[in-house]
Amino acid sequence: MAKASRFLRNFCIIAHIDHGKSTIADRIMELTGQVSKRDMEEQLLDSMDIERERGITIKLTPVRMFYNALDGNEYEFNLIDTPGHVDFTYEVSRSLAACEGALVVVDATQGVEAQTLANVYLALENNLELVPVINKIDLASARIDETKAEIEEVIGLDASEAPCVSAKEGTNIRDILEAVVRCVPPPEGDTDDPLRALIFDSYYDNYKGVILFVRIKDGQVRVGDKIRTFLSERTYDVTEVGAFAPQMQPKGVLLAGEVGYIAASIKSIEDVEVGDTVTFADRPAAAPLPGYKKVQPVVFCGIYPLDGSKFGDLKEAILKLKLNDAALTFEPDNSVALGFGFRCGFLGLLHMEIVQERIEREFNLDIITTAPSVSYLVHKTNGDSFYVDNPSHLPPPAEIDYMEEPIVKAEIYSPPEYLGSIMELCQDKRGVYKNMTYLDERRVRLDYLLPLNEIVYDFFDELKSRTKGYASFDYELAGYQRSKLVKLDILLNGEVCDALSTIVHEDHAYRRGRMLAENLKDAIPRQLFEIPIQAAVGGKIIARETVKAVRKDVLAKCYGGDITRKKKLLEKQKEGKKRMRQVGTVEVPSEVFMEILKTNKDRK
């Protein structure tokens, strides 16, 4: 029996957004000589432009390092950086499954945050050894002792020996590495067993095909091996294996306990599923690894190409994103106003935003997205019941007996002075108050039950603006609840525009309808005829606005020198029209479909 190396440590970092996770990762890499300070790009692991710009981590990113510990031995570290935001919990759980330990980073000025706690529980479920780290001790407002006490109280971890560091200044980083050596156990597993490798991520490389990011649990894999996955019949020849340095660095073999990548000329994107297990084609393991629990998307929206002829490109883009973002779901969809596109499901609003942005940036596609929706449970009068996330798939009101909507358990953390304002907001969003706890004199936790449908609308923005950004918020699904829901339609010049329909609570329909009509009035350009904009519920008009007919658009003069200019102007205008969608007789600019997402500050 050949055991996995006892000088190997696989660990990840758990932290709330902005508690310094990526900076700590950078310092660790610097200290282990993985990257020289000179080559150092800030936040090396956040390789996506979006990640750097927003200062958040979206994707998990693995990196291998070597560390000469004080005990005189050299250790191999595999660090897997993970996202902090609630929407990416799924990514976190995937990286946890590839590790034996986790650093729990807590900001000494902020204390333990909701999201940290959520991920700590995830880590405990995965039997990970936890190492608390207190960061930002360089700040004047750092409260090291209080933070330690809080870690012990709230998380239940012994923090007496927790490394106290400043990632920004590079203080005490070595303490972290020593703690990893001391506390995180080496991996188990046998290098002689049949191969079992957990796919925790993947992406598509134009030359090498699908690249699998794996944690080898048992056995070993090298170039030339014939492999297959448990879910797919197809077999592949391994063309390259390697480690993350953090760029991919080929090596001869990956052994049990190690983290690395496998390339095997896998051309078909559909063949790979994250969470699946890789094994040998001719000597397969008896059973796959447990994998991940399938995540259910909770927020949905339609994504359409701005230019209708680019549907194929959009499909390709979504398939490739899916490879690298297992939580994204999609199915083809067809809208009268927007043509062919996809109905996509996301783990949350931020996830949705990120996917939209990645499609536009990484694939250079202009897209139109429809208003986010949630999945409703519809009970028909004939006894049928089913889920509907697309408002235009809702049966006519007469056929609906009743509907249920998803409810979330929301935890809101805030300084006490904003409590009134937050309560008012939750009230406004049909929230049901559950509990209020003072964590200390500066922080209160509010528990509410809230309909998810209200959260996908403008809850985040409102919460942020009402608390000057001080409140943080986390939620988890808490089942379905019967509710009075109606479909709000928008009619342009008398015709329903399917892409603008939404499902709202009956009591909010009038307010939302009026607001939408007002927003659309400003967003739809004047045309040769008057355009009535109507909001309707079940055929009853509840709001009406009018886009007046245009009265002047002519170029006053058109003499000898003006002809070419006028011709170009008209051509440009026509080009602009191509970016418009035709709803009946009305030309609607693509941006209008996003207008529905906008909040109205003065709606009262």
Next chain:
Amino acid sequence: MAGIYLHIPFCKQKCRYCDFVSFCNRSDVAEAYMACLLKEIEMRGKELAGRTFDTVYFGGGTPSVVDPKYIYAAMRQIKKCFALSVRPEVTIEVNPGTVSEQKIATYKRAGINRFSVGLQTAIDAQLGELGRIHTVRDYLYCTSLLRGENFSADVMLGIKGQTQEDVKKTIEIAAGSGAKHISMYALQPEDGTPIYTDYLNGELPDGDEVAAFYDFGRALLKEKGYRRYEVSNFCKKGFESRHNLNYWRRGEYVGLGVSASSFFSGRRLLNTTDLDEYMKCILSGFYPVIDSEEVSAQDARFEFVMLGLRTAYGVSAAEYQKQFGSDWKQDFSAAYKRTRSYLEEEGDITRIKDEYLFVQNQILSEYAL
């Protein structure tokens, strides 16, 4: 039909809305420039020998700001180098603040038989607003010198502070002064002009107000016997500008002088807009052309429809058939179908309905390529 355009790029002062090529501090080179113009006339005259031209147009800038002897010399050169038809229409743009009895007399001797007078508005404060150098009294003096002549007055809509009453007064003064032709056009705030800032600041009347002025002005002009023959042009019967009609019928024209554009032999040309560059080219014996584009068959068809629909006359299917050998409604079937409700038909003629003439970009852009 064919026309000759001459650009005189000098002004006493730049109007605040003007984005034409004109210079207000270069009177020092007027003589040299006019000499170059004579040379360009000669060059083009040779190239276009065999064509007959029906109209000549001195535009600017302010053609009336330079010594009239230059205009006289240019006309003499034109007659020498180009074949003109029997009764050519020869127009000069005049600024009411720059005329004298002697100037008008010289113009007439030169063969000029039509005058385009820049009135713009009959409200002195608004003339000041526009940066015009003249007053309403200057206009009245100018037109008194032109009594009995064929002259046109410009009326501008959309001036800061303008009211319908002001539009009424302006049209009454223009009509009362004996203008046979009135151009009534909307101020176009062009990026880079001082008035563009006013526009951005929302100080100019908005599109709806201008449209209301236009509708009002159109009715008043009709009442006074001026009929509309193009979006911005109105005249007493028989006093259409032949020079401008030629543009809208896709007739050929040769443009001479800095920034002038030409259209002949299926090409559109543009002269340099740089005054010194223009003179250098001419003196070296080169055409000062900076842009030359062959009009494709497709483009030509679109131009024909675009320009035709600007006029009250409209697009003639027979004329189109004659020029292009096809049916225009077939060639533009999709656009025609989409815009049909805004068009009216009379025999083989199609025109934009009266009430849509002022919003024709929406209609014409459907026909764009």
